Amino acid sequence: SDNVSIENAIMIMNNSKNPLLIDPQLQGNQWLKKFYKNSNFTVYKAELKVKEKSKDSKINEKGGRVIDPAQVQLESIEKDISDGNLALLENCTEEIDSVYSPIIGQNIYNDGLDNRMNFNGKPISYSDKFKMFFTTKLSNPHYPPEFYIKLNIINFTVTINGKHYCIDLQMREANERGQWVGPMHREEIEAIIPDDMLDEICAVMEGWTI
DSSP: OOHHHHHHHHHHHTOSSOEEEEOTTSHHHHHHHHHTTTSSEEEEETTOOOOOOOTTOOBOTTSSBOOOHHHHHHHHHHHHHHHTOEEEEESOOSSOOGGGHHHHTTOEEEOSSSEEEEETTEEEEOOTTOEEEEEEOOSSOOOOHHHHHHSEEEEOOOOHHHHHHHHHHHHHHHHHTTOOOOSOOHHHHHHTSOTTOHHHHHHHHHTOOO
């Protein structure tokens, strides 16, 4: 197994801060999706941003205003916060939309009856089981200093051992599906996959057939 990957997983599990994964090869992103696949876990896109409301907004065929996918996403996250679900915001850049600032800072308060968070312009009930994972494909992002205080920033840049671990994982999963991953051996697999292209490992493995 990869000691770095194991240490990263421990850091994610045993820290109360929301994690931000520096993950250029998508190793951490894939690990999260596999680990939480049987949980209330939803993946969201950081590039979705709410558009300014305008009187000139287009009207859809039913006569209502056009639905903004970004607003739908935020409303879904509101429910995650209240219900204590897990969420992943992937494809983050160096500038994360300010709407997520209350989550990043864990700005929670008690109104005398319930724990709450002001998110998306309104106070909503907050469950302490809620956690949001942030991931970026940038290899050397420059975040403001407060991010390093408020978030659990983890570098998931793959190592040689990490590549071995991923290959082993994919081979085991292929065998469980009744697929034969030969006649290539480990050395042959590694020879065709660059160290900095972890996502290609999955693409190659998925391309093999029975």
